[in-house]
Amino acid sequence: DGRVLVTGGRSAAGGVLASAEVYDPVTGTWSATGSLAATRFTHTSTLLPSGKVLVVGNPASTEVYDPATGTWTTHGSLAKDWGRTDHTATLLPEGKVLIVGGHSVVGFMASVEVYEDTGAQQAWRPVVLSVSQAARTLDVTGTGFRGVSEAGGGGTAHSPSDVPVLTLQSVAQGTLLRVPFTRFSATAVRASLPPGLSGHYLVSVLPNAVAGGRVALIDTVAPLAPVVTAPVNGSLLTTRTPTFSGTAEAGSTVTLEVDDSSVGTATASASGAWSLTLSTPLSEGTHSARATATDVGGNDSVASSTVSFTVDTLPPAAPVVTAPANGSHVNTATPVLAGTAEAGTTVRVSINGAPAGTVVANAS
Structure with a gap:
């Protein structure tokens, strides 16, 4: 306690x-x-x-x-x-x-x-065969989880309480925790784990205070939110199947969402690096992406920061030269040329086939 x-x-x-x-x-x-x-x-x-x-x-x-x-x-x-x-x-x-x-x-x-502090015979002792964890749920399987009684000619019967006790004892710190179970039988116990557990624990089942156990790795600590490092927030992409990459807890499964829909998963390496290339092309225009991580214990992180980017793979429409007008005469050797083009595009101007300069089309 x-x-x-x-x-x-x-x-x-x-x-x-x-x-x-x-x-x-x-x-x-x-x-x-x-x-x-x-x-x-x-x-x-x-x-x-x-x-x-x-x-x-x-x-x-x-x-x-x-x-x-x-x-x-x-x-x-x-x-x-x-x-x-x-x-x-x-x-x-x-x-x-x-x-x-x-x-x-x-x-x-x-x-x-x-x-042996109970004085129990070996046949009375429960045997834990397996311990598995999925997020905050712990499943323990084995035999003898409802105890043995010698009443009635020495046959097997339910323990007097009919309810086993499930405990976790930290191998590193020695702390002991009694875990509430959600269901049990003579061969299985399912329990709800509290948050914050991390490390190896002796998982013990005790019918009639006679313990049987097994050491297992338990993790109910949620991983940190992953980080999306590519594409960079606000970037312009010239491919409709970009590669996303970033960092997350080593060994965790990273789930990537684009525009609030899952597009795939990747596993973080021992160094925490992960990457995922889209198989389904994105549409032209602005998109947003975020990621979550699920560690080997089944614990989910909060979502990463959202990254916004723009996909632009189509060539712009040809620009239009509006001044000077076609066929007109100008009385200056340095005329001002004007026109329209896709907003944000770079317009390259040439005169008689020779480059004359570049300009970026404004928002209009």
Whole structure:
């Protein structure tokens, strides 16, 4: 739930402590909680998929903290009766905890132990076979998602609650999140993911608090809006099938719209570059284009800035010379020539076959 549990350690006087405290980063305050059953230091604390915390080592006993009640429950002791210190404790995808190495009164240890806080038989444990994500929807498939009961001769039955719990635990930060599901069965769970998740997560299904899980890459962070770098805004194009290009999140699918209609998609390279050449010619005249990006997690970006451009592939009509009039006489060696042409075109004037100058036709 975002709070931090601090357990045991040594006091300023050097004594070993059994006290525990909880820090709330939202309020910035500390509060006392239930004390450990044994004084400890150089032990390990592991956040379990159930939201409880397993404390192991120095001494050999183990304890589990329940944040809902603020109390500790003593569990079985380590196989090595003299305990461990400075060891490691790693949460496995199936919800067990792997305890490795460390040292004791007899020296350094190479042994390994596996801890199971529920005491469940392996046949009771759910198995997660696949985890897939589409935008904010998470689909988990497997077996045993509705639990096992020994009632009625040991046959398989629904868990007492008939509802599994689905949790996500960040591999990088260790934070635990309970995810609401939209539907479930004995072999599948579908859940709605919150925004802002990015990275590898241990996805656990817990019927009757017995966990089964799998690590998966989850991404619910929308990519940044792509950028259209070509054609340049306000440019004039002399082709009706231009090539559009720009940048976007690496690996994302860029959807290009011209005049509010989708005209195709492109995949951004590892460097973020993308390009798309139109297969259907555009009409003559002014057009607008924008792009959106969809990342590998199915998250959509907002649209890019709109780029406007003009397609002009047809030659202009011949200009008309209106002055001097055809066949007229002028009494100057530097006459003023005038006429009409397509607005914005460059008119090249020649006299007796020799270039005499250029001029741009005005808006009229």
